[in-house]
Amino acid sequence: MPSLTLLGQALVSGVLAGGIYGLLALGLSLSWGLLRLVNLAHFALALLGAYLTYQLGTALHLSPWLAAAVIVPAFFLLGCGLHAVFAYFRVTEFTSLLVTFGLTVILESLIQWFWTADYRRYETPYATASLRVGPLFIPTLEMLACLTAAVLALATWAWLRFSYVGKALRASAEDPAMAAAFGVNHRRQAFLLSGVSAAYAGVAGAFIALISTLAPAQIWAWVGVVFAVVIIGGLANPIGALLAGLLIGVSESLTMAVVTPAWAPLVSFSVLIVLLIARPGRV
């Protein structure tokens, strides 16, 4: 049995990793729940954002915060453009999975072609900074990522709950024809949401560049975990996505500490499968 300090540290790093999962799950949950589009390419976009942050930082010596200020609006536009294609071809919930599967492979290949399959590490002065709370260390950057995830989740929740656009989006997801009959312009709001979702991928990407080592195949490592998070959290439920991210993050890092790191990838799937079978109505 590992020491209490080790468990505490595992708990901290689980919460922090969970924040990134939540951040990635947020955009995915929105487009799946409200636009009925399963966007696998969300992960590829996040990784592209990370590589761009890395590139702007290493080649142009742009600070990561400035890089993010460029990337996030650009990704918003990219998301709108992607939605234009989906809308033009009337992509359904199921074909969206196939199309974005293809897009993911294209983006992964392009990333690998441009940056090669070698590991990339973005060295910044922030990377090693950390807070010390009693016997525990809390890395500053990861804490910032986790806080950003929490702020974005709360803001998105409030946006969907209270604003006109949020209500209109929820109404359209429920019954598009009826919402349209009441004057909801679903097309315009769908573009907005798609843009916001891609922008979130950009935010996640900037943090990923700062926190972790980059490799093109990273995309597939996230897919299973984050989809598990989205499904556990409930579609179009920002707070749920965040909490589910934390749940999975903590269970993974406790598995790493108590059992062995090699088995951690199985945790999220086990949680998901148990939930799907025990509470199928939840999905």
Add this chain to the structure above:
Amino acid sequence: MSGDDRRVAIALTIVGVALAALGTVGLPAFYESFLYIIFSWIALATSWALLSGYAGYFSFGHGAFFGAGMYTTATLTTRFNVPFLWTLLAAGVLAAALGAGIGAVVFRVKRLRGELFGLLTLAITFVLGTIVLNTRIDGGPGVFLSAVPLPRLLASPTGTLYLLGLALALATVGAAYAIGRSRLGFGLFAIHDDEDVAEVEGVPTFRYKLVAFALSAGIAGVAGGIHAMYVGYVTVGETFSITVPLYVVLMSVLGGARHWLGPAVGATLIASSLYAFTGGQQAVLGRAAVALVLVLVILILPEGVVPAILRRRRPSMPAVEPAPALESHDAVAGEPAATAPAAALVAHDVWKAFGGIQALRGVSLQVGPGEIVGLVGPNGSGKTTLINVISGHYQTDRGRIALGEVTLSTRPAHEVAGLGVSRTYQIPRPFVHLSALDNVALAATFGAARCSPGQARAEARRWLEFTGLRRRASALPHELNLHERKFLELARALAGQPRVILLDEVLSGLNPGEIASAIGLIRQIQARGVAILFVEHLLRAVLALSDRLVVLNEGEVIATGSPHEAMRAARVVEVYLGTPHVA
């Protein structure tokens, strides 16, 4: 064996013999391995389509079964010295068992369809990869098969693998053809379009999906076993990657996943074009190009190349069947065959709740052979729920439903249908990719009639004739208008040769002329000794047709009796018109 069957069998044999002969001549090793790769992809893509193309359950987990096969052969040959060919059998059986095991869990959860099934199967690939990597099966460094002896079917090792690949590809394509024409394939196509209706029509959906998944996984396992020998060095990173699921989906979708030959055509196209990009950075761009093709095909040609070509080659698929053939057919068939012995439908004290809503509270009723019982009541009174419970779509919470002596209420829906209970849907739910004829033939195949697929078509033609849809036999459901679709529902319900028919608002939305012909049809069905439970809002029709009436309100029977008696009962008047407040 029909003419089509014979032609396909002959064509496959000729291709097989020709390619096998080519192998014995001693092709240069390069061509042998090039063709082997294509055969391997044909087997993988075609086997994938058995479940995912035919039944529409898109699996992203084909790599898991392929990998299971690879590691079975790698482990058995290197560690246990099992002869190579025997390990192929083991690889197939193990992968099939894995598929069946996963299916047995996943197919029980109704919500796990469509994209959820896809994501879950994608996860399986990585889960299996993690397990293999972290256990003694691999343990990290990979497994070398270079010392494993290869049986000499042909002079060279590549020749032997070529022959094995060819045999597996041909067997798989042949199996895909045979299944597509069989009862199993018919059921899988119906599951693709509307699984709930398929079950109610008598298709044992759970078992069929399980069989298709096991078969699909088993073939992938054998392909993996052969491939382990071909590559000679098996690693987790290469085996449980995204490549196999990506390519099999792409190949099948490109070629046409619902057509038996589609995946093979797609596999040949993609695998040969991939050969153009080998090595290093070029391979990366090649993969991007393949993915781009996937995106474009799905956007522009969602049904695939083979169906698109077939449609272009036969642009004037006769919308109307040639009359002479039909005439002669009718002469052979004559009057519809006698139905199974008549029996009464009995429901006794049936209860059903959904969460906190008590939909049925102790409903009892009886419908005798040749009797029409009208079931009326306000919206939400439980009429459709009762039909869903009788047909087995929902299980009862309490109470018993029986047909004659046979209890229905403990059986799954497909058994209920097989015993002779059929129904219509208020909003018609035809199988959208099947012609009107096949929609009806499906009911004849899986209902109480239990026809073979060939007989079923003949039977279906008769019922289309009976409902006046003969000229629409080859039309797809979306080409039919509401009245035709309602009558298609009726034809489909009749083709199973039921002893009980549950009619759920067959008349709603029809114009007066159509209603009159529908009432005529219902009288004819009654004359055949079928018990009819007739749900309808149109009171005039109910009063005209029903021998007896059962009035439901809030899940309770509030009146029964002859139509006029029942409608005059005080409770019924109260429910329909409200309580008189004037003293």
